[in-house]
Amino acid sequence: MNKRDKIYVAGHRGMVGSAIVRALKQEGYTNIVYKTSSELDLRNQAAVNQFFEKERPQYVFLAAAKVGGIQANNIYRADFLYENLMIESNIIHASYVNRVNKLLFLGSSCIYPKMAPQPLKEEYLLTDELEHTNEPYAIAKIAGIKLCESYRRQYGCNFISAMPTNLYGPNDNYDLNNSHVLPALLRKFHTAKLNGEKEVTVWGSGNPMREFLYVDDLADACLFLMREYNGEEWMNVGTGKDLTIKELAQTIQKVTGFKGKIVFDSSKPDGTLRKLMDVSRLEKAGWKYTVELEDGIRQVYEEVKEMDFNA
Secondary structure, eight states: OOTTSOEEEETTTSHHHHHHHHHHHHTTOOOEEOOOTTTOOTTOHHHHHHHHHHHOOSEEEEOOOOOOOHHHHHHSHHHHHHHHHHHHHHHHHHHHHTTOSEEEEEOOGGGSOTTOOSSBOGGGTTSSOOOGGGHHHHHHHHHHHHHHHHHHHHHOOOEEEEEEOEEEOTTOOOOTTTSOHHHHHHHHHHHHHHHTOSEEEEESOSOOEEOEEEHHHHHHHHHHHHHHOOOSSOEEESOSOOEEHHHHHHHHHHHHTOOSEEEEETTSOOOOSEEOBOOHHHHHHTOOOOOOHHHHHHHHHHHHTTOOTTO
């Protein structure tokens, strides 16, 4: 991937896509193309084909997806399955038709079975049932992996896949109904601090364990894989370390300076009890994360403090 090669970042406005664009620019890549969802509906096959025929990108980062937390995944099941299947199918097929040099598809740690052994190894895929609450999203992401694998085997396409763990960072979603746990808690604790509230309620028991990766670390891993890795096997991307939701809440309480009490609402779903990625394959290939969780949360909190959640 040379500095002047044309690179298409699908989903450039999202947390992951915008981090990839930042990383590319910092590395001196100058020929980056992208379209907003209003300019290009990635669910529309004809529109995607027309875009690829016109732009002819040489490299594609497929970071576009319909995403959300437990509640959104569980409520909008048809939307999550249909839209993600369409987005990835259209882009992957258009990349094949227009002879893209290389494509990187980004999946999710939710592809692994609910009761899979921990930490999650790549070979555990499709060995048992998925977590029900995000099953449609997971199925779509599994389909993306298999599309990349199948286009590689049938047509010789250099399409690779990476499965990030839970992400956080700049341009995250802070909508309390549709966001993931870390940004939702950041907003809750920040708002509670501003309003002088005495307690913050956290969904679930606080016992499930989660792993979190700063999104700029993921972007760095994506560039590493695009430049250095050409294998069929997908790569887990994470830190290889996790903590309980309770510990996460306490860390965020510390960062925000909220002085009140943390209350856990056990009537709300916990989701999968543990999702820790085995990242030994990626580390063996030569990449490792750099941003520790508390440091990353402090960086993100500087952004959160500037937001007006009442607007």
